[in-house]
Amino acid sequence: MMAVIRLDNVSKSYGETVVLENVSLTIEDNEFLAVVGPSGAGKTTLLRMLLSQEAPSSGRILIDDAPIAAEPMPDRGVVFQRYSVLPHRTVIRNVMTGPEWLAAPFTGRVMGRARAALKSRARNMLDRVGLGDHATLYPAQLSGGQQQRLAIAQALMMNPKVLLLDEPFGALDPATRRAMHRLVLGLWAEHKMTVVMITHDLSEAFHLGTRVVAVEKRRHDPHAPHRYGSVITTDFDAKPRLARQIARAPA
Numbered sequence: 001m002m003a004v005i006r007l008d009n010v011s012k013s014y015g016e017t018v019v020l021e022n023v024s025l026t027i028e029d030n031e032f033l034a035v036v037g038p039s040g041a042g043k044t045t046l047l048r049m050l051l052s053q054e055a056p057s058s059g060r061i062l063i064d065d066a067p068i069a070a071e072p073m074p075d076r077g078v079v080f081q082r083y084s085v086l087p088h089r090t091v092i093r094n095v096m097t098g099p100e101w102l103a104a105p106f107t108g109r110v111m112g113r114a115r116a117a118l119k120s121r122a123r124n125m126l127d128r129v130g131l132g133d134h135a136t137l138y139p140a141q142l143s144g145g146q147q148q149r150l151a152i153a154q155a156l157m158m159n160p161k162v163l164l165l166d167e168p169f170g171a172l173d174p175a176t177r178r179a180m181h182r183l184v185l186g187l188w189a190e191h192k193m194t195v196v197m198i199t200h201d202l203s204e205a206f207h208l209g210t211r212v213v214a215v216e217k218r219r220h221d222p223h224a225p226h227r228y229g230s231v232i233t234t235d236f237d238a239k240p241r242l243a244r245q246i247a248r249a250p251a
């Protein structure tokens with residue numbers, strides 16, 4: 001399962017406002033890319049383009065050398081942890097929903113043994129994100145941090161090739177945050193997915209990322225603040241995990 005993402009001179013404007021300008025970036029298979037940058041720099045816009053929720057104004061995006069899907073399609077293996085929780089479904093049904101629609105695109109219902117297998121996988125995933133005791137609750141009955149963990153569990157149930165995370169740990173207390181870091185790193189290593197994560201926390205970026213890029217404006221025009229978009233100003237090879245694996249490897 002490979003996923004190399006290539007952005008080739010990608011720009012994005014909304015009307016007169018240039019958000020991103022000529023961004024070229026190759027994200028290697030199994031990379032954990034952390035994206036940092038000031039508020040409004042266009043980080044979420046970048047993720048939405050990787051999900052095909054937005055089209056580039058110019059340039060192109062390729063996944064494994066093929067143009068990205070024209071519409072968001074989870075079966076292409078790109079999932080976003082945001083906006084996927086359905087309020088009228090219990091926690092466990094929420095976690096089962098994605099794989100159900102994938103298996104039964106018309107009815108969204110899986111029956112019999114396949115359903116039992118899916119349910120057990122869902123329970124296992126809920127245990128891993130610490131929501132095992134909350135399976136029958138509704139999202140509104142969860143805390144903010146628990147809702148974030150539910151969204152992450154939902155995304156991971158799709159076994160994505162590419163996982164997009166937009167400030168996934170923002171609302172969590174430090175202990176839960178550390179537990180989620182371990183979980184995501186474990187699943188990343190296990191499933192060999194490519195992760196693109198936005199964070200405002202530099203230490204988190206360097207702790208989790210194999211690579212850290214900063215997205216920000218390099219040029220400003222005081223008379224026309226929207227004239228220039230953001231570019232990648234820093235591209236840092238972090239590779240902490242690789243270094244750690246080498247350090248841990250038996251001689």
Ligand SMILES: Nc1ncnc2c1ncn2[C@@H]1O[C@H](COP(=O)(O)OP(=O)(O)OP(=O)(O)O)[C@@H](O)[C@H]1O
Pocket residue numbers: 014019037038039040041042043044045046
């Ligand atoms: N649909 C849209 N229509 C018009 N402008 C938009 C649209 N989406 C985003 N923008 C503009 O694009 C710019 C970048 O927004 P974006 O959400 O990508 O920034 P960000 O780096 O993710 O910021 P933050 O860190 O605050 O989340 C902002 O100026 C925003 O107003």
